[in-house]
């Protein structure tokens with residue numbers, strides 16, 4: 001038994017944001033039926049190819065545990081098949097450019113007429129307003145959502161982050177909306193529209209930066225490095241380098257080997273509660289009683305001096321030694337892990353966060369498993385489907401097409417290459 005067993009999802013998503021959402025639903029046990037354009041499929045199947053002829057890692061890593069059906073949604077028989085899928089599914093998820101679903105003839109009003117219980121969940125770049133018709137990719141959302149303007153160093157340009165907060169982040173938001181809508185449907189019997197705009201998702205994740213925007217009105221942001229450096233604040237939340245976003249100052253500091261290893265660094269937080277222990281660990285016991293260092297307020301203008309001294313100590317240790325020494329004292333530190341280190345981490349493999357999957361075209365590869373662990377709904381990551389791998393299975397088993405009816409649909413070419421599908 002899985003949490004979403006029995007829930008059928010019509011997955012009209014592509015690229016990253018929508019597929020992240022439907023992959024999660026599949027991991028929670030939903031039957032996710034991915035609709036793809038005949039002969040082409042999700043554009044990411046053939047993007048960033050590393051093994052000629054095989055589906056890319058970009059595609060495989062976002063589409064596990066799904067079934068694939070090829071349907072031409074602009075063809076009359078294709079629309080007939082889609083209509084039947086809408087009738088039978090609980091959720092339709094899509095992240096087409098604004099208006100694309102309407103142009104196919106599947107407006108919210110039409111979908112509701114076909115199945116009033118269905119939940120229609122969409123990712124768009126922007127919510128209603130002047131940018132609602134724009135096409136949007138990850139970095140556009142990071143920029144329009146306030147992330148880029150607050151990331152990077154004060155003396156440099158805005159910076160986008162490696163974490164895909166616009167795409168995968170919005171996929172997560174959408175999944176949450178879908179689950180809430182399914183829960184509400186239990187009481188009302190009705191479906192609803194769920195919209196997760198990427199800009200809104202990024203803004204949600206940048207909440208603390210809007211907090212700081214308002215704090216600026218009453219004075220400088222004293223926990224930012226620039227305060228101690230005597231650099232004046234402007235009228236907008238500035239880029240804060242690696243300063244901690246919370247009330248406990250933190251920085252990224254060099255560790256042993258930093259000269260040759262780009263990831264020989266640690267994050268170090270000078271949490272007030274363990275300040276005295278930090279003083280002992282770094283060999284500065286006199287700071288415990290020195291009025292310039294003894295209180296959090298006194299330390300704020302001296303963060304560069306403090307972190308410089310801590311770094312003199314961290315540079316004598318590897319990032320893992322820093323962790324081993326600091327952890328027993330409850331001093332919050334974290335090694336800067338490279339993707340190579342994450343890929344090789346035994347612990348992450350044991351918990352199913354890093355998973356090895358076998359694929360008929362590409363052989364074994366690593367992926368990120370379900371980051372949410374449920375005690376009664378275990379996740380087994382299975383490979384992504386080949387293009388149209390389940391077309392016949394879905395037409396016959398889910399939609400009940402058989403005999404001449406099935407032949408008619410296949411012969412129309414609306415569900416993929418006629419000869420190939422007929423052979424199946």
Ligand code: COA
Nearest residue numbers: 015016017036037072073095096097100103124125135136
């Ligand atoms: N059969 C026939 N046509 C299909 C089809 C199918 N199975 N699936 C898609 N199409 C058509 C669409 O109907 C659309 O046609 P139209 O423009 O004539 O109406 C066309 O394919 C292209 O769809 P679109 O969504 O515009 O793709 P794109 O590659 O041009 O744009 C995005 C890609 C991501 C920029 C755009 O989809 C978008 O902005 N999505 C919302 C925001 C988002 O999710 N962005 C992040 C992606 S990770």
